[in-house]
Amino acid sequence: MKSVVVIDGRLVADDQACVSVFDRGFLYGDSVFEAIATRGGRPVDLQAHLARLVRSAEQVHIPMPVPWTRIAAEVDMALSTSGNAESNIRVMLTRGQGALGLDPSSAHSPLRVIIVTPLQRPPREFYEQGIGVSTYRTQRTADATDAVGAKVGNYLVAVLGMHAARAQGSEEALVLDGKGHVVEGATSNVFAVRGGVLVTPPVEAGILPGITRARLLEIARAQGIACEEKTLTVAEFLAADEVFISSSIREVVPVVRIDGTPVGGGQPGPIARRLLTAYQQWAENKA
Ligand SMILES: Cc1ncc(COP(=O)(O)O)c(C=O)c1O
Known part of the structure; x- marks a missing residue:
């Protein structure tokens, strides 16, 4: 079990893996x-993740240094070198080195880095007992740009949200937009179950279009669960039968408290359990 780093296509020992302080x-x-994340040792939804990487790069005008298929091959090389049973894979693309000033045109060679580490899933009790989350009100400045929905390295809102959430003993922050609607988690998408209908904020709300979110909606629809994409207020989330979050690393984690108030009777709900099982089965078979 080890960490493996690939920089611009070259394997580098993890303790030797460095990038320039002038990298943007x-x-x-x-x-x-x-x-x-991997399941059964294979990356889950790798193609969808790399498609989103290409889209994000386009949105912030970072040219792709190599085709996504080459990055996929480099991920495979890193995974087989690692020998980990399951891995957490980080693929990064920076604008590269530039002058100290902000002008992006001073950077000419984007840098690509792949980091593979042993996968650490959240503790079992998160899945069995659910987690508490804290709301974090913002104006979501990134939403006012053309880069809305891009997965960019600057995670300021999420970092501040998580800082506040951890101070309150919560495991995740629920980010609210300027109108008080729940948009998504700090590093997750959010779902509510209301009267048997699965509800999640739409991509138009300025969320990161989660790969897991899309897969869960597909699985839910295939199972005959009605799905609706719309924003809800905190009060509506609190009144829901179930709330859960999704992300590639955590998959599906039930939420049982919002700002200390129990939600869904303070217990993980059946739809979250069912979708987690179905997602894991799908990932084992298809990844
Ligand atoms: C802001 C944000 N929303 C949603 C997600 C979930 O996305 P995915 O399912 O693609 O991991 C993440 C994942 O890190 C995230 O950072």
């Missing part, structure tokens, strides 16, 4: 990235 990913968070 370091200076400004001027980068895009993906976080991918």
Whole structure:
């Protein structure tokens, strides 16, 4: 079990893996990235993740240094070198080195980095007992740009949201937009079950279009569960029968408290359980 780093296509020992302090990913968070988990040793939805990486790069005008298929091959090389049973895969693309000033045109060679580490899933009790989350009100400035929905390195809102959430003993922050609607988690998408209908905020709400979110909606629809994409207020989430979050690393985690108030009777709900099982089965078979 080990960590493996690939920089611009070359394997580098993890303790030797360095990038320049002039790299704009370091200076400004001027980068895009993906976080991918494996199941059965194979990356889950790798193609969808790399498609989103390409889209994110386009949105922030970072040219792809190599085709996505080459990055996929480099991910495979990193995974087989690691020998991990299950891995957490980070794929990053930065604008590369530039002058200290902000002007993006001073950077000419995008840098690509793949980091593979042993996968650490959340503790079992998160799945069995659910987690508490805290709301974090913002104006979501990224939503006012053409880069809405891009997975960019600058995670300021999420970092501040998680800082506040951890101070309150919560495991995740629920980000609210300027109108008080729940948009998504700090690093997750959010779902509610209301009268048997699965509800999640739409992509138009300025969310990161989660790969897991899309897969869960597909699985739910195939199972005959009605799905609706619309934003809900905190009060509506609190009144829901179930709430859960999704992400590639955590898959599906039930939420049982919002700002300390029990939701869904304070217990994980049946739809979250059913979707987690179905998602894991799908990932084992199809990844
Ligand atoms: C802001 C945000 N929303 C949603 C997600 C979930 O996306 P995915 O299912 O593609 O992991 C993430 C994942 O890191 C995220 O950072």
